[in-house]
Structure formats: C-alpha cells, structure tokens
Amino acid sequence: MSRRLDARGLSCPIPVVLTKKALEESPEENLEVLVDNPTARENVCRLARNLGYNVEIINSGEEFTIKIAR
Amino acid sequence: MEQKRVVIFSGIAVGALAVMLTVLGNPPNQGICVACFIRDIAGGLGLHRAEAVQYIRPEVPGFILGSFIISLLSGEFRARGGSAPLTRFIIGFFVMVGALVFLGCPLRMVLRLAAGDLNAIPAFAGFALGIYYGLFFIKRGYSLGRSYKMSQGNAYLMPAISVFLLLLAALSPSFIFFSAKGPGSMRAPFIASLAAGLIVGMLAQRSRLCMQGGIRDIFLLRDFHLFSGFVSIFFTALVLNLALGNFHPGFANQPIAHSMHLWNFLGMFLAGFGSALLSGCPLRQCILAGEGDTDAAVAFLGMLVGAAFSHNFGLAASTNGVGLNGKVAVIVGIALLTIIAALNVSLDIFQKKGSELPNVQKA
Numbered sequence: 001m002s003r004r005l006d007a008r009g010l011s012c013p014i015p016v017v018l019t020k021k022a023l024e025e026s027p028e029e030n031l032e033v034l035v036d037n038p039t040a041r042e043n044v045c046r047l048a049r050n051l052g053y054n055v056e057i058i059n060s061g062e063e064f065t066i067k068i069a070r
Numbered sequence: 071m072e073q074k075r076v077v078i079f080s081g082i083a084v085g086a087l088a089v090m091l092t093v094l095g096n097p098p099n100q101g102i103c104v105a106c107f108i109r110d111i112a113g114g115l116g117l118h119r120a121e122a123v124q125y126i127r128p129e130v131p132g133f134i135l136g137s138f139i140i141s142l143l144s145g146e147f148r149a150r151g152g153s154a155p156l157t158r159f160i161i162g163f164f165v166m167v168g169a170l171v172f173l174g175c176p177l178r179m180v181l182r183l184a185a186g187d188l189n190a191i192p193a194f195a196g197f198a199l200g201i202y203y204g205l206f207f208i209k210r211g212y213s214l215g216r217s218y219k220m221s222q223g224n225a226y227l228m229p230a231i232s233v234f235l236l237l238l239a240a241l242s243p244s245f246i247f248f249s250a251k252g253p254g255s256m257r258a259p260f261i262a263s264l265a266a267g268l269i270v271g272m273l274a275q276r277s278r279l280c281m282q283g284g285i286r287d288i289f290l291l292r293d294f295h296l297f298s299g300f301v302s303i304f305f306t307a308l309v310l311n312l313a314l315g316n317f318h319p320g321f322a323n324q325p326i327a328h329s330m331h332l333w334n335f336l337g338m339f340l341a342g343f344g345s346a347l348l349s350g351c352p353l354r355q356c357i358l359a360g361e362g363d364t365d366a367a368v369a370f371l372g373m374l375v376g377a378a379f380s381h382n383f384g385l386a387a388s389t390n391g392v393g394l395n396g397k398v399a400v401i402v403g404i405a406l407l408t409i410i411a412a413l414n415v416s417l418d419i420f421q422k423k424g425s426e427l428p429n430v431q432k433a
Binding site for chain 2: 008009010011012013014016017020036037038039042046047050062
C-alpha cells in the first residue's frame with residue numbers, strides 16, 4: 001500500500017509541511033509526493049533523507065514524483 | 071552535500087559583493103538592500119518624491135535578469151501563476167512598509183549587524199519571531215493555493231521590465247529622478263552595480279538563498295541548510311568590514327539607521343511575517359520573478375507600490391526615527407496580515423486528528 005500526496009503548484013514550505021505530516025501519520029507506509037518545481041523537490045528530498053528515509057526521484061517532464069520509503 | 075556548498079559559496083559572494091559595492095560608492099552598510107533599492111527605484115520613477123532616495127538601482131533588475139539567465143540555461147525558467155496574486159500584492163506592500171520602518175530588508179539587516187550596527191539585533195529578533203508567527207498559520211494549513219502553468223510569454227514580462235529599467239538608468243532621460251544628495255546620490259558605477267546584481271541573481275537562483283527560508287527551516291525542520299547562507303553572508307561582511315575599518319559596534323550614529331528598538335523589532339516582525347506568508351524574502355521574490363513566477367512578480371510590484379506609499383504618507387523611518395504614521399502602518403499591517411493568514415488556512419486542517427490529510431490519496 002502506498003499513498004500519494006499531490007503538492008503540485010504549492011510553494012515551499014507547504015509541500016514539506018504536508019510531507020512531514022503524512023510521514024508522521026503513518027511512518028512505515030510508503031509515500032509518493034508529486035511536485036512541479038525544483039525547490040520543492042530539493043526540500044522534500046532533504047526532509048525525507050534527514051528523517052532517515054530512502055528517496056527515489058522520477059522525473060517526468062516538468063513534474064517530479066518523489067518516492068519515499070524506509 | 072553539493073547543494074550545501076553552493077549555499078555557503080553564494081553567501082560568501084553576496085557578503086563580499088555587498089561590501090565591495092559600498093567601497094565603490096553605494097550607501098554605508100547598504101551595499102545591497104533589496105527593500106531600499108526598490109524604494110529608490112520607486113523614487114527614480116517619480117512614484118514618490120522623497121528627493122534623497124531616488125535612483126533606478128541597477129542591482130535590482132540585475133537580480134531578476136541574473137535569475138532569468140541562469141534559469142533559462144538550467145531549464146528551470148517556466149511561466150507560472152494564479153496563486154492569489156492580489157493577496158500577494160498586499161502582503162508585498164506590507165513587507166516593504168515593515169522593512170522601511172526598520173530601514174532595510176533582511177539582507178541589509180545582516181549587513182548592518184556585520185558592520186556593528188546593534189540596532190539590527192532587535193530587528194533580527196522581530197524578523198525571526200515574525201517568521202515563527204507565520205509558521206503558526208502554515209502548520210495549521212495556511213496556503214495561498216496552487217499556482218498553475220501559464221503560456222510561456224508571461225514569464226518574459228518581468229525580465230523585459232528589468233531591461234527597461236536598466237535602459238532608463240543608463241540613458242537617464244529627463245523625466246527620471248536622480249537624487250542630488252542623500253542615500254540616493256550614493257552609487258557604485260552603473261556597470262559594477264549591474265554586474266554585482268547579475269552575479270547575486272544567478273547565485274541566489276542556484277542556491278535558493280533566502281533570509282526568511284533560513285530561519286523558517288530551523289523552526290520547522292531543525293534544518294540549518296539555508297541558514298548557512300545567512301551565516302556566511304554575515305561572517306564574510308564582518309571580516310571585510312574589520313579589514314576595511316568599517317566595523318563600528320554600537321547603537322548611536324549608525325549610518326541610515328535609528329535606535330527606536332521597539333519599532334525596529336515590530337517593523338521586521340511585519341517583514342518576517344509577510345515574507346513567511348509569501349514563502350520568501352524580498353530578494354527571493356526577485357529571483358522567483360526572474361524564473362517566470364508571475365505571482366512573485368506581483369509581490370514585487372506590491373513592494374514597489376508599498377515603497378511609494380511609505381514615502382508619500384510618511385510611513386518610512388528616517389535617521390530621526392519612526393513617525394506616528396509609520397507606527398500606525400506597522401500595527402495595521404500586522405493586524406491585516408493576521409486576518410489574511412487566518413482566512414487562508416484551509417478548512418481541511420480542522421479535521422479531527424488521525425483523519426486523512428488533504429491532498430493525500432491512497433494508491
């Protein structure tokens with residue numbers, strides 16, 4: 001089971017705040033975060049790595065899917 | 071880790087360029103001040119008639135064009151907008167009101183500290199607390215909504231306006247105002263100002279350098295990544311000021327400053343709160359505007375108009391301190407931005423604990 005968080009068009013820190021909340025709610029569940037700007041991509045990845053998660057980024061044109069898993 | 075080095079390097083370069091610009095003729099402790107320079111541009115265009123602060127500063131169009139050029143090269147230049155532009159205009163307006171009560175943007179606050187101007191200490195406390203106050207709303211679901219992709223032509227408007235401003239500064243037609251005395255008359259050579267602006271714009275775009283973001287990430291995530299840029303600006307400027315004999319610690323007789331501590335605190339509280347609601351300090355708004363973010367461009371225009379109002383209605387401080395109008399404007403600004411912040415907290419977050427987050431779907 002994985003969850004998807006649509007943070008497209010939201011400016012930082014909101015994608016980070018939403019990601020943090022989602023990870024706090026169910027820390028063991030995989031999470032996919034969809035963002036559309038490089039700053040949000042970098043910030044969400046940094047947050048997830050700092051919290052000890054593995055991060056994989058899938059680049060699709062102007063959008064990025066960030067896969068966060070333990 | 072690579073990105074961290076970019077932030078620190080950018081901070082060092084910004085600190086060094088700021089001190090260099092004062093050596094070349096910019097006002098003391100004001101090598102770079104985004105708020106002051108936007109205010110000078112408003113004066114240069116005749117939007118206000120404060121004779122001491124009128125000059126189309128090439129640094130500001132430089133920031134925007136530097137960001138434009140580097141984002142074009144890196145593929146990050148993209149037209150976007152539609153996230154509450156009018157609200158951003160109003161927030162930008164009050165960020166400027168707050169900054170001009172203190173007499174400096176967050177970047178100048180750091181530069182003033184690095185020159186020994188201790189009046190910037192209460193301002194720093196106010197700025198940090200203003201961001202903390204903004205985060206109170208952000209954590210509860212504050213957002214100005216999503217921005218959307220626009221047709222690419224929209225992204226070129228702000229760079230085009232910047233080129234136009236540079237042409238006005240370079241050709242100086244008779245309808246443009248140039249201060250004969252006061253801070254507006256203190257200028258580094260056009261080419262040096264433009265070059266420094268372009269370099270700062272490029273570095274700030276690559277590093278995402280943001281005075282507001284640095285403090286915000288500490289409060290929010292215990293993350294010192296962006297703050298390291300803030301710290302490197304401070305230490306670089308401090309070392310250079312010490313070397314050049316420009317470090318004069320104290321409260322009294324600081325250049326283009328006043329010692330009304332409460333109003334330095336509250337002015338920067340307003341600027342910090344507004345910057346948190348805009349997700350970026352005045353410099354960051356210029357950088358985003360250069361990347362094609364038309365919402366940031368609207369916030370920039372809000373700051374320009376805010377600067378004009380500040381001088382037309384006596385809101386801005388002077389070296390004598392803050393007048394009654396400025397005090398009222400700061401209080402009104404804090405109250406108004408509080409209402410704006412509260413009205414933009416999405417109702418979703420009032421869901422009971424343990425319920426699904428907005429924007430999250432099970433896949």
